[in-house]
Amino acid sequence: MRFEYTEAEKKVLHGMVKYPTLNDRELSEAIGVKPSTTTAIRRRLRKAEVFSTKRIPMANxxxxxxxxxxxxxxxxxxxxxxxxxxxxxxxxxxxxxxxxxxxxxxxxxxxxxxxxxxxxxxxxxxxxxxxxxxxxxxxxxxxxxxxxxxxxxxxFDYGPPLRYIFDIKEKVHIDKSVEKPSKVRLSRKEKIVLQGLVNFPESSDKEVAERVGASRQAVSAMRKRFEKTGVMKTLRVVDLxxxxxxxxxxxxxxxxxxxxxxxxxxxxxxxxxxxxxxxxxxxxxxxxxxxxxxxxxxxxxxxxxxxxxxxxxxxxxxxxxxxxxxxxxxxxxxxxxxxxxxxxxxxxxx
The missing domain is CATH 3.30.70.100 (Alpha-Beta Plaits)
Incomplete structure (x- = not known):
């Protein structure tokens, strides 16, 4: 089923796909939509299953x-x-x-x-x-x-389909997340936390921490490190x-x-x-x-x-x-x- 989208909804959905790791406050600043509006739209679109969040372990x-x-x-x-x-x-x-x-x-x-x-x-x-x-x-x-x-x-960047269907003018972005292979050594604890983050991408750091038996602070720190080093990539997948x-x-x-x-x-x-x-x-x-x-x-x-x-x-x-x-x-x-x-x-x- 296709939905009709307001200009604000188009901005928020495209922004979530383009900046998947930003929180609502950071996203509102990036796209120029009020924080309360951004939060309301995100919740509404998620409830309608227009998008979902995925985390990809980067095999390279x-x-x-x-x-x-x-x-x-x-x-x-x-x-x-x-x-x-x-x-x-x-x-x-x-x-x-x-x-x-x-x-x-x-x-x-x-x-x-x-x-x-x-x-x-x-x-x-x-x-x-x-x-x-x-x-x-x-x-x-x-x-x-x-x-x-x-x-x-x-x-698996869903930005181009959104830019085309919403008529958003933006330069072509080349995905550099899958670059030449390198071996990032992870401890067993880091692997278990990565597993929790990947297997439960919609869960908060606190919820993942409870699942894997680690502290919220440790999970949060590792998540940021995994994203910074390219070990993990967060995606917003759109229901086309x-x-x-x-x-x-x-x-x-x-x-x-x-x-x-x-x-x-x-x-x-x-x-x-x-x-x-x-x-x-x-x-x-x-x-x-x-x-x-x-x-x-x-x-x-x-x-x-x-x-x-x-x-x-x-x-x-x-x-x-x-x-x-x-x-x-x-x-x-x-x-x-x-x-x-x-x-x-x-x-x-x-």
Missing amino acids: KLGYELLGIFCGKIGPAIEASVRKTFLETVESLPQIFYSIVSSDSLFSVGYFKNFSEYRGFADAAWEQFGESDVIDQGMWSWAVFSFERAKMVNF GKVGYSIIALAHNQFTPPATLESRWNYLLKIAEIIPQFLNVASNPESILMACAKDYEMYHSVRNKAIKLYTEKGYLREEPMLMLFPLSDTKTIKDFDFSGFMEALVQEED
């Missing part, structure tokens, strides 16, 4: 090397019980933290410690589901991006349907050898200006982009503009693999669920 700071993505078409003729087992298996995979599914398509993304772990994961999934016709093998993609070499142009979108579109682009990431950079920025994207990961040979559209007319218009930018330079190796997820037919089966990842991190020996 925790000894992990890769972001892995798999997406594609689900076989149209599979039995309901086979489909149910397939989706339950995807949901149970500890590496996967975000996954959506429609009647005929699936998209999943996860963290992997190294290529061997990713390859083992991919091979096992292919063996398990390839023979059962769950996977439409002609329309399935696997993509792996090294934190060392890839660029995370947008890593409630701000006027009806479609999520995914594009897997593959590029010719001369079309390096460096040579394509200006085009990446141009595409970021015209597409309301919330995920854009790019490397030399390929990229994955997820964006949203108000309707099919908008989708076709934006798609054609993006493809034209790349084809006029001869960058594309082949036609992009495109998938549509109509929001009315799409279910989120993993919603920034890092419980498996965090449990593995806590159990790691220093």
